[in-house]
Amino acid sequence: MTENTSSSNYVLRQLVSLGSASSMVEIILKMLGHAQFFDDFTMDDIVMLSKFMAVYRAEPGQTIIREGDHDDYMLFILQGRISIVKTDGNGERRAMTSVGPGATLGEMSMIDGEPRFATCIAIDTTTIAVFARDSMVKIIMEEPALGSKILIKLVTLLSQRLRETSVSLLQHLERSNTV
Amino acid sequence: MTENTSSSNYVLRQLVSLGSASSMVEIILKMLGHAQFFDDFTMDDIVMLSKFMAVYRAEPGQTIIREGDHDDYMLFILQGRISIVKTDGNGERRAMTSVGPGATLGEMSMIDGEPRFATCIAIDTTTIAVFARDSMVKIIMEEPALGSKILIKLVTLLSQRLRETSVSLLQHLERSNTV
Numbered sequence: 001m002t003e004n005t006s007s008s009n010y011v012l013r014q015l016v017s018l019g020s021a022s023s024m025v026e027i028i029l030k031m032l033g034h035a036q037f038f039d040d041f042t043m044d045d046i047v048m049l050s051k052f053m054a055v056y057r058a059e060p061g062q063t064i065i066r067e068g069d070h071d072d073y074m075l076f077i078l079q080g081r082i083s084i085v086k087t088d089g090n091g092e093r094r095a096m097t098s099v100g101p102g103a104t105l106g107e108m109s110m111i112d113g114e115p116r117f118a119t120c121i122a123i124d125t126t127t128i129a130v131f132a133r134d135s136m137v138k139i140i141m142e143e144p145a146l147g148s149k150i151l152i153k154l155v156t157l158l159s160q161r162l163r164e165t166s167v168s169l170l171q172h173l174e175r176s177n178t179v
Numbered sequence: 180m181t182e183n184t185s186s187s188n189y190v191l192r193q194l195v196s197l198g199s200a201s202s203m204v205e206i207i208l209k210m211l212g213h214a215q216f217f218d219d220f221t222m223d224d225i226v227m228l229s230k231f232m233a234v235y236r237a238e239p240g241q242t243i244i245r246e247g248d249h250d251d252y253m254l255f256i257l258q259g260r261i262s263i264v265k266t267d268g269n270g271e272r273r274a275m276t277s278v279g280p281g282a283t284l285g286e287m288s289m290i291d292g293e294p295r296f297a298t299c300i301a302i303d304t305t306t307i308a309v310f311a312r313d314s315m316v317k318i319i320m321e322e323p324a325l326g327s328k329i330l331i332k333l334v335t336l337l338s339q340r341l342r343e344t345s346v347s348l349l350q351h352l353e354r355s356n357t358v
Contacts, residue, residue, distance in 0.1 A: 086349065088353050089353050107338070108342055111334050111338040112335055112338045114339075117342060117345065140327050140331075144323040144324070145323070147327055148319050148326055148327060151327060151330035151331065152319075152330065154334050155290050155330060155334050155337060156290055156291055158334060158337035158338055158341055159286065159287045159290040159291045159337055160291060161341055162287060162340055162341045162344060163291070163293065163296060165344045165345055165348055166296065168348055169347055169348045169351065170265065170267070171268070172348065174267050174268050175355070176351065176354070176355055
């Protein structure tokens with residue numbers, strides 16, 4: 001577990017804070033309704049979880065997560081699209097992919113406290129719900145059933161991403177062995 | 180969540196069952212003592228967890244996990260080394276790596292119920308502690324604090340592996356772009 005640095009607030013401070021997510025549970029329910037992450041969450045779960053999240057708005061071009069930063073939140077995209085950009089070995093930035101409403105970003109650093117793997121930039125006006133590691137710890141302590149539900153979701157999400165990434169890696173290895 | 184098939188028992192049935200792990204807590208404590216997975220587990224935690232694990236012995240060359248199988252256990256290597264083998268696009272088996280005492284294997288299928296990604300074969304006489312998804316569910320229900328601890332460990336482990344695999348993938352992508 002890595003210590004937080006001020007960078008954790010730096011990026012979020014550039015965004016417009018829309019307050020606690022609990023003031024907009026209805027919007028969140030509607031927006032997250034089709035998010036795979038919340039598939040088997042009840043309305044009560046989402047209401048409770050919202051108390052532990054803060055909502056921000058980012059304008060097109062604003063950075064939401066910055067590669068290399070030490071910070072410890074994950075986020076749910078409520079509205080808008082976000083581009084994921086990674087610096088390559090030559091120091092050049094490459095757009096890797098883009099994601100939209102319902103997608104989650106930043107779980108790895110939320111979990112392991114290691115520096116951010118990539119940069120996330122708002123493509124259009126984007127609303128995000130931010131869920132920090134502190135909140136995760138609090139939920140596990142105070143609401144263990146909800147805590148387990150979130151942990152199971154995270155574990156499933158990471159497992160699926162690991163599977164996909166491993167398959168891609170193997171395909172590239174095979175291709176480069178064939179050439 | 181995929182349904183279990185009989186394959187789940189098929190492979191384990193070939194191995195010598197050494198009974199419940201709780202009958203050998205001392206051995207497990209000693210063997211798992213240096214396993215990263217159990218870093219912040221208390222002795223009580225391991226004693227409790229042992230009740231939910233079964234121990235097996237595999238002889239050199241025996242298959243412990245078979246690629247493509249639908250089964251839902253993960254395992255901790257107590258003694259011996261295990262080779263990890265993956266079938267490539269041409270149907271040829273390639274040794275990917277080998278792991279020893281303290282390593283965990285098979286978390287992905289335990290978590291997401293998808294088919295096994297690779298085959299695991301005992302290199303020498305190997306003792307493993309098997310932890311099935313049913314047991315995970317039981318612990319979460321009956322021992323929520325221990326359940327959260329295990330889930331946090333799993334989430335951290337997967338996050339680290341995803342990070343490593345992503346780095347490897349990017350390196351290969353860069354290399355093949357440069358060529």
